[in-house]
Amino acid sequence: MGLLRQHIALVGMMGCGKSTVGRNLADWLGTHFEDTDARIEFEQGISTPEMFERLGEAHFRTLERQALQDALATPPCVISTGGGLFADPENRQRLQNQAVVIYLKATPEHLYERVRHARGRPLLQTEDPLSTLRDLLESRTPSYEQASYTVDVENLDASRVTQYILSLPIFSKSL
Numbered sequence: 317m318g319l320l321r322q323h324i325a326l327v328g329m330m331g332c333g334k335s336t337v338g339r340n341l342a343d344w345l346g347t348h349f350e351d352t353d354a355r356i357e358f359e360q361g362i363s364t365p366e367m368f369e370r371l372g373e374a375h376f377r378t379l380e381r382q383a384l385q386d387a388l389a390t391p392p393c394v395i396s397t398g399g400g401l402f403a404d405p406e407n408r409q410r411l412q413n414q415a416v417v418i419y420l421k422a423t424p425e426h427l428y429e430r431v432r433h434a435r436g437r438p439l440l441q442t443e444d445p446l447s448t449l450r451d452l453l454e455s456r457t458p459s460y461e462q463a464s465y466t467v468d469v470e471n472l473d474a475s476r477v478t479q480y481i482l483s484l485p486i487f488s489k490s491l
């Protein structure tokens with residue numbers, strides 16, 4: 317049985333380390349790990365880029381809302397979210413009511429270094445992905461800032477980010 321009484325949700329841009337940190341955190345806490353993108357891919361049986369191409373972003377966002385509801389319906393756990401999920405008001409409300417939300421913050425330059433060689437980010441298939449990242453981050457920052465905690469991940473590797481999160485006061489109260 318896990319330690320948590322409430323979900324822990326990680327939000328932030330593509331490349332900020334939500335999935336790696338989320339998995340580490342779940343291991344440390346002895347809870348299960350949910351990843352909304354992985355849940356959608358598993359249920360649809362296709363990759364996220366294929367989904368964007370075949371079904372369109374709007375449809376992906378509908379599936380994403382459902383994936384979040386399904387993840388929140390499981391026993392308290394660690395949930396890693398897709399980069400756009402917390403920018404949606406309905407998702408934001410749901411997470412604020414049902415989870416402790418942690419924003420993993422990084423600059424566009426740092427994010428770009430982390431995603432530039434990776435495939436699977438349909439929103440970055442543009443002529444200038446760094447500037448796309450800048451624009452997306454700018455428009456999403458007011459949403460991300462509504463998280464309960466912000467962790468600047470710029471100079472920390474995933475295990476340090478995990479340790480930092482575990483040192484937050486939320487855990488001393490045994491959630």
Ligand code: S3P
Pocket residue numbers: 328329330331334353364397398399400401436437438439
């Ligand atoms: C998206 C981020 C992706 C994935 C989809 C859209 C976004 O998740 O949900 O490609 O809107 O920023 P990651 O943040 O895990 O890359």
